[in-house]
Amino acid sequence: MTSTESAWGEWDHPSSPCGFIPPPSIQMADIKNIGSCFVFSGKNKIRLRFRKEARVDFLYNQDAQPGIPISSLQTSIRTFFRKNHSAFSNKKVGIVIPDPTRDFHSRAILKPIAGELKKITGGFEFMISLGLHQRLSGTGLMDFLGEPLIRENQIVQHSPKEVIALSIIHGVPATLNRRLFSYDVIITVGVVEPHLYAGFSGGVKCLAIGLAGQETILHTHSPEYISQKGVRVSNIRANPFQHFLWEVCRKLDIPVYSLNLVNNQQKEIAFYSMGEARRSFTESVKAAREIYSYRVRDPFDLLFVGCDSPKDRSLYQASRLFNYVLEKKRLIKKGGIICVFAGLNAQGESQAEKNFESLLKKSGLPDAYGFRKPGEHRTYKVIEASRTGRLCFITPNIPKGGFPCLIFFGHYLDALNWAQDQFGKNLKVGVIPSGFSFIPCP
Numbered sequence: 463m464t465s466t467e468s469a470w471g472e473w474d475h476p477s478s479p480c481g482f483i484p485p486p487s488i489q490m491a492d493i494k495n496i497g498s499c500f501v502f503s504g505k506n507k508i509r510l511r512f513r514k515e516a517r518v519d520f521l522y523n524q525d526a527q528p529g530i531p532i533s534s535l536q537t538s539i540r541t542f543f544r545k546n547h548s549a550f551s552n553k554k555v556g557i558v559i560p561d562p563t564r565d566f567h568s569r570a571i572l573k574p575i576a577g578e579l580k581k582i583t584g585g586f587e588f589m590i591s592l593g594l595h596q597r598l599s600g601t602g603l604m605d606f607l608g609e610p611l612i613r614e615n616q617i618v619q620h621s622p623k624e625v626i627a628l629s630i631i632h633g634v635p636a637t638l639n640r641r642l643f644s645y646d647v648i649i650t651v652g653v654v655e656p657h658l659y660a661g662f663s664g665g666v667k668c669l670a671i672g673l674a675g676q677e678t679i680l681h682t683h684s685p686e687y688i689s690q691k692g693v694r695v696s697n698i699r700a701n702p703f704q705h706f707l708w709e710v711c712r713k714l715d716i717p718v719y720s721l722n723l724v725n726n727q728q729k730e731i732a733f734y735s736m737g738e739a740r741r742s743f744t745e746s747v748k749a750a751r752e753i754y755s756y757r758v759r760d761p762f763d764l765l766f767v768g769c770d771s772p773k774d775r776s777l778y779q780a781s782r783l784f785n786y787v788l789e790k791k792r793l794i795k796k797g798g799i800i801c802v803f804a805g806l807n808a809q810g811e812s813q814a815e816k817n818f819e820s821l822l823k824k825s826g827l828p829d830a831y832g833f834r835k836p837g838e839h840r841t842y843k844v845i846e847a848s849r850t851g852r853l854c855f856i857t858p859n860i861p862k863g864g865f866p867c868l869i870f871f872g873h874y875l876d877a878l879n880w881a882q883d884q885f886g887k888n889l890k891v892g893v894i895p896s897g898f899s900f901i902p903c904p
Contacts, residue, residue, distance in 0.1 A: 566651055566652070596815075642673060650719075651721045658782060664723075665720060685833050721736040722736075757903055763798050764794075776811070799877075806857045
């Protein structure tokens with residue numbers, strides 16, 4: 463038995479068939495009395511087993527959009543640039559890409575983009591939109607993009623100190639990386655999935671936030687800003703956060719194109735759209751809603767939630783799922799339990815992550831505490847979630863130090879036994895294989 467098996471119990475490689483595949487004709491949210499199901503923890507599938515009489519709903523859409531071959535997308539990228547040759551001919555192009563917290567199939571996607579731009583532009587470079595996240599080391603950059611892409615192309619990492627002020631946009635002091643203004647054309651690459659504040663990630667978020675200065679990021683992530691009506695997960699209409707993103711893009715006054723990807727629950731590309739930024743984003747959001755929507759009727763006593771790679775690596779990223787579960791739709795009963803599976807094996811932390819963990823370890827905060835430092839907005843959201851339910855992690859790497867509003871388990875059976883002590887043997891359990899690929903609907 464390997465150390466991973468010892469820590470986790472049974473698990474499968476992601477490419478392996480899962481332990482339970484229900485008939486396609488059955489609605490996933492209505493399945494009862496199942497013997498086993500699974501959740502993701504990083505790139506591993508953790509198989510869960512329950513008694514046959516258990517009240518378990520496995521919230522997995524067997525009929526979700528299948529993956530599209532990478533080769534098909536690569537061909538579409540080449541076709542796009544050939545059809546739009548004049549928009550890029552002899553222009554200086556900036557390609558704005560997410561950092562490694564988004565799985566956008568970087569090596570497979572960026573290679574054909576670079577290949578085509580080399581033929582037609584007056585020069586281009588890739589800019590990694592780090593926001594306030596940690597700068598990538600040489601090894602981290604190599605793991606992220608691969609040696610050939612780094613060797614053959616110009617790669618720039620955003621620094622929040624290298625920005626210039628635009629103006630006040632919808633009450634937000636807007637700042638942007640000064641290099642953006644040296645480009646004639648911009649291409650953003652994004653993954654469209656539910657996002658706590660923007661409604662959905664992707665579009666121009668990696669530009670307007672990922673390439674902004676600290677003043678802009680702290681303002682748009684402050685408790686006052688993210689508590690506004692409309693600033694919520696899966697919502698882009700009448701969302702002040704989303705409106706700010708597009709107004710920044712308009713003020714930039716440079717043509718912006720986007721390649722937006724939607725991954726299915728197996729982390730395969732299920733949809734993509736490349737073209738004018740707003741149209742590409744709108745099309746991708748529509749596809750994401752169709753792929754990620756699941757019918758859920760009643761709340762649960764206990765919810766097991768998978769956290770897939772790369773967000774499973776850190777407490778900072780994985781803790782988002784508590785708010786996803788509670789803010790998309792109330793998926794647990796008052797005082798219910800949410801258990802997130804995550805490896806929590808990140809090496810090194812950004813200052814934002816350190817601030818988040820340091821504040822989360824405090825036993826009490828004054829009512830007037832401002833949550834002003836980078837990363838503290840995540841503390842605010844976790845504390846907010848803890849007022850509704852009990853928040854747990856299931857991980858082989860339990861962090862050191864106490865976290866008053868978090869509970870850690872080394873195995874899901876320990877969490878299940880504890881939940882039965884709280885709610886009785888007949889508790890109602892829900893299982894979401896991948897929390898970031900899940901939108902509950904009536």
